[in-house]
Amino acid sequence: MSVDVHAPFKKRVEQALSDPALGSAVERATRRMVAARAAAMAAVDGERLRNQTRQMKEYVLRHLPELLEELERNVKANGGHVHWAQDGEEANRIVREIALQASVKKVVKSKSMTTEEIHLNQALEATDIQVVETDLGEYIIQLAGELPSHIVAPVAHKRIEDISELFHEKLDIPSTLDPAALCAAARAALRREFFSADMGISGCNFAIAETGTVCIVTNEGNGRMVTSLPRVHVAVMGIEKLVPTVEDAILQLQALTRSATGQALSVYVSMTSGPRREDHPDGPDQFHLIILDNGRTKMLEEDYGEAMLCLRCGACLNICPVYRTVGGHAYGSTYSGPIGAVISPLLAPDKAQFKELPHASTLCSACRDVCPVKIDLPRLLLDLRADLVVEGAAPLPEKLAIRAFIKAASSRESFERAGKLASAASNALASLSGGNIHFLPPPLNAWTQSRDFPPFARTSFREWWQERMALRQRD
Amino acid sequence: MDKKTFATRPKRVALFATCMVDLIYPSVGIATTELLERQGLEVIFPLEQTCCGQPAFNAGYREEARELARRFLDVFGPMVETGQVDAVVAPSGSCVTMTSHFYPLLFQEAKQLELQRRAERLAAATFELTEFLVDVLGVKDMGARLEGRLTYHACCHLLRELGVDEQPQTLLAHVEGAELVALPDYDECCGFGGLFAVKNAPISTAMGQRKVVNLEKSGADRVALCDVSCMTHLNGLLSRQGVSCRAVHIAEVLNNQVGRLAPPEEPPAEEPEKPRRWQDVGAEQ
Numbered sequence A: 001m002s003v004d005v006h007a008p009f010k011k012r013v014e015q016a017l018s019d020p021a022l023g024s025a026v027e028r029a030t031r032r033m034v035a036a037r038a039a040a041m042a043a044v045d046g047e048r049l050r051n052q053t054r055q056m057k058e059y060v061l062r063h064l065p066e067l068l069e070e071l072e073r074n075v076k077a078n079g080g081h082v083h084w085a086q087d088g089e090e091a092n093r094i095v096r097e098i099a100l101q102a103s104v105k106k107v108v109k110s111k112s113m114t115t116e117e118i119h120l121n122q123a124l125e126a127t128d129i130q131v132v133e134t135d136l137g138e139y140i141i142q143l144a145g146e147l148p149s150h151i152v153a154p155v156a157h158k159r160i161e162d163i164s165e166l167f168h169e170k171l172d173i174p175s176t177l178d179p180a181a182l183c184a185a186a187r188a189a190l191r192r193e194f195f196s197a198d199m200g201i202s203g204c205n206f207a208i209a210e211t212g213t214v215c216i217v218t219n220e221g222n223g224r225m226v227t228s229l230p231r232v233h234v235a236v237m238g239i240e241k242l243v244p245t246v247e248d249a250i251l252q253l254q255a256l257t258r259s260a261t262g263q264a265l266s267v268y269v270s271m272t273s274g275p276r277r278e279d280h281p282d283g284p285d286q287f288h289l290i291i292l293d294n295g296r297t298k299m300l301e302e303d304y305g306e307a308m309l310c311l312r313c314g315a316c317l318n319i320c321p322v323y324r325t326v327g328g329h330a331y332g333s334t335y336s337g338p339i340g341a342v343i344s345p346l347l348a349p350d351k352a353q354f355k356e357l358p359h360a361s362t363l364c365s366a367c368r369d370v371c372p373v374k375i376d377l378p379r380l381l382l383d384l385r386a387d388l389v390v391e392g393a394a395p396l397p398e399k400l401a402i403r404a405f406i407k408a409a410s411s412r413e414s415f416e417r418a419g420k421l422a423s424a425a426s427n428a429l430a431s432l433s434g435g436n437i438h439f440l441p442p443p444l445n446a447w448t449q450s451r452d453f454p455p456f457a458r459t460s461f462r463e464w465w466q467e468r469m470a471l472r473q474r475d
Numbered sequence B: 001m002d003k004k005t006f007a008t009r010p011k012r013v014a015l016f017a018t019c020m021v022d023l024i025y026p027s028v029g030i031a032t033t034e035l036l037e038r039q040g041l042e043v044i045f046p047l048e049q050t051c052c053g054q055p056a057f058n059a060g061y062r063e064e065a066r067e068l069a070r071r072f073l074d075v076f077g078p079m080v081e082t083g084q085v086d087a088v089v090a091p092s093g094s095c096v097t098m099t100s101h102f103y104p105l106l107f108q109e110a111k112q113l114e115l116q117r118r119a120e121r122l123a124a125a126t127f128e129l130t131e132f133l134v135d136v137l138g139v140k141d142m143g144a145r146l147e148g149r150l151t152y153h154a155c156c157h158l159l160r161e162l163g164v165d166e167q168p169q170t171l172l173a174h175v176e177g178a179e180l181v182a183l184p185d186y187d188e189c190c191g192f193g194g195l196f197a198v199k200n201a202p203i204s205t206a207m208g209q210r211k212v213v214n215l216e217k218s219g220a221d222r223v224a225l226c227d228v229s230c231m232t233h234l235n236g237l238l239s240r241q242g243v244s245c246r247a248v249h250i251a252e253v254l255n256n257q258v259g260r261l262a263p264p265e266e267p268p269a270e271e272p273e274k275p276r277r278w279q280d281v282g283a284e285q
Helices: A009-017 A020-042 A046-062 A064-077 A088-101 A113-117 A120-125 A136-144 A160-170 A179-196 A222-228 A246-260 A296-301 A305-309 A315-319 A321-326 A337-347 A366-370 A377-390 A396-409 A412-432 A461-474 B019-023 B026-038 B054-058 B062-081 B093-109 B113-124 B129-136 B156-161 B166-173 B201-218 B228-240 B250-254 B277-284
Strands: A081-085 A106-109 A130-133 A199-202 A206-208 A213-218 A232-238 A268-272 A286-292 B012-015 B042-044 B087-090 B126-128 B149-152 B222-225 B246-249
Touching (some): A009 A020, A020 A315, A020 A321, A064 A081, A088 A199, A106 A179, A120 A130, A315 A321, A315 A366, A461 B026, B019 B026, B222 B228
Parallel strands (some): A232 A286
16 A cells, blocks of 8 residues: 555555555665765765855855856856746746747656656646656656655665566566566666657756756766757756856765765766757757746745755655654655655745644754754754744644643742642543553543553652751751 | 853752653652762752743744743743852753753844843753763762663754763663663654654654664663653553563662562453442342
């Protein structure tokens, strides 16, 4: 059973938790990436790498308008086209228009979370353009009719056993657990698509402002095929995905690949600076760069610029005990894990659309400690929770309970009174089940459904203390 | 934020017991008091203290949390400012994180700069218990004894906000008679997370279950930790499932308050149905 990403949050969590295959797939994938990242960061001065990358990205955010204009100038100088898109709808419309003008029938894509964010595939398919995902993970979930569940490992929720079954059914190959055989089957199928595609669509891990270059980082080489074989290449990037110089690109590349997969360098780094020129033997005839806002400027204005430092490496997902427990689909958004819990509500027109996500964290801070740009994710989650309260998205019973709690804690007398009351009530409940409380009334039954709760003390610490002081004074 | 440094050994400390210890686990407060007194310190427990407000803050209720932050500052601030005490000590990494890290932010956000400055000053003199024992007093061996296999779970706020990790482990390493065993993923969150444990109970439980599995793998009879909140969550799971391992607060271990291991809690025996009165009547006849 898989997770229905359109179901309500509680339902999604329930589905995720009751799927043991999903649990073991996510556990395997994240454990591997956590260990690889730790080794790769230990092999260099990881702390310095993180500090430098953060400084560079902070510079980018402070100089965003100038850098974007510099990028635009240089892309144009290289013979490319630059399009600005306010939101997903506009970006999709631009891509459709480019496709229409170039009589595109088939699109091959390399992995891009930004195009997932704006649902570009659905928009193209609605106009009868065939879209083929060529990243192995994306290809698998496209065959399965699912969405990516991880920023860098889209198929983190599937075990090799599940993939084998899927390929057997969809590609008509014998069942096998040999990764090489599965890969070869996908490769054979994809090769045909590359050669017959009219347009290649890629994301952009980062663009270099000073050279007008779009960089994508892959391990399969599909990215290079997408950006060089078809007649038209369209790259889609969020406004924050850029670096000032080539030197900065090398820095970000280090931080990104070490944090994402624990590689010193990904197998491929594809750099595209415009369409093919007259002296080039191959390459696309047209190059288009779409620069997408889609809520990012709003994020900056709302003082959440910290979240815009993100490199989309996925390290926070891998380390997050919540992500590891429920996987990505339970978040019900393109972006999952701690960074997804922060940016999903911020990118949405209304934060309340994802109001459960900022609470889907224990604030354990493990994410902050692996982030290559040291984003203070727990702090951002706390800020979002505060926004949701101010914006009226918090449930009324919770509000009343918090008020009552504050009132009880606002004076010694009321605190002691509440303590006595809790002691009497909890001991009465505990006496029903011999020692510990096995049942609490709603909403606290959420605790006792799986856990006992101890009764409050009959003699509080403060009573012990006062008695002790009294005895001492008498002596 | 720099912690206060001491030119001479501190003499008097204020005990910030935390509301959970005060009302649910007084034995942890007693242990903390006695441990500090055995180090020759005078301990003062200001009776005006209540709760630090963390539940409200974590749920997003900033105004409400600020009320309790101001109150806490009124109770403990003057004690430090006037030199009545040299430090504030609490048996909790989480509550110290609230008062030390988040109070200054709360006041800064409300542009209450004087309160922010006072909160920062108080934060510099506020210590989690094991941090205070090891870093300030320079103690490693509290002279404790405990039978059985013991392990350590690092609570998140203590580890990642306060950066306290070696201190409790050093103290535990000196507990005589205890066999220290390693807990796999000892630094992974137990799944408590405050209101998270109720709001997202199924996830919280599943996360706690991983900890339970790791505790079983470790073979430990007891797992020591520095926060009673995480302790409540873990013991709630362990007791419900009839697993004999128990979480204990480190202060109780160090103060020799942890007794012999109790046999696993039996499910409550079905009470034999009492004879009805008319049956009694019949029996007498």
